[in-house]
Amino acid sequence: MVPIDLHFWPTPNGWKIAIMLEECELPYNLNWVDLSQKAQFKSSFLALSPNGRMPAIVDPDGPDNEAIAIFESGAILQYLGNKTGSFYPIGQRQRSEVEQWLFWQVAGLGPMAGQAAHFRNYKADKIDYAIKRYTDEVIRLYNVMNTQLVDRNFLALDYSIADMACWPWIRGYKAYGIDLKDFSYLRAWFKRVGARPAVERAANIGKDQFKASQARSQSSI
The missing domain is CATH 3.40.30.10 (Glutaredoxin)
Known part of the structure; x- marks a missing residue:
């Protein structure tokens, strides 16, 4: 190939x-x-x-x-x-669930986490409003994931591109001023995905x- x-x-x-x-x-x-x-x-x-x-x-x-x-x-x-x-499942119901979480990451988690990291770590003049705004939004999004993972091992039941899309944005939690101990199901998922040899x-x-x-x-x- x-x-x-x-x-x-x-x-x-x-x-x-x-x-x-x-x-x-x-x-x-x-x-x-x-x-x-x-x-x-x-x-x-x-x-x-x-x-x-x-x-x-x-x-x-x-x-x-x-x-x-x-x-x-x-x-x-x-x-x-x-x-x-x-x-990336073929069945319409399963594929739809994967796509929902994929687009959620692309449209929400990534942009908000990126802004939180920027204003916390790279902006010379610290802007308290911006730091709080984006950090609070990342916390909200982490809570959304945490709730989704209460009764499942992966975002769309089976491991998928949705998990791959989200995992790197959880990996940077310290840069966003977040402690994963506040999100027990998300933390377990993060370790579970991170232990996969391909992810490592x-x-x-x-x-x-x-x-x-x-x-x-x-x-x-």
Whole structure:
């Protein structure tokens, strides 16, 4: 099988795609998109991701045996689920539940957690209103997940792309000023998903680059 090109930087949105590729045992090549150097705005990357946001993939073995480029992490997860028939159920009821939680992450958890991390850790002038607003919203969203997981091991009963999408955004809980001990079911789910070998492998990708990027960002504050 021809490897997929993953245009990646070690952030939650990048990790979620690496998790799916590892879970499906799909061969892939890493193409680093250094956000600290604004590589996402280079013309070569914009040709793949017009919005200038990472990640993106290029699958040389796409539909009709022709290469295809895909941007937006949720769309990539759906594409890979359809391609492999894995972690994205075929039944309409089950698929609908997976998609609800996938879109919930893309539209809510990711943006709110990203803003909380920004205003808490990267904004030079601390704005109390912004910190409280986004931290409170992440807490609310964590509570939504915690409630969903009261009677199940995974968000949509079986492990799916919805769990892969959400897990990296729970991984960063300390950056959002949150303690997982306040969310017992969510904490158990986080450990359960994190113990999967594919998740462990994906979560280790780019650790050194991530630390270096954080240091550069902090030094510029």
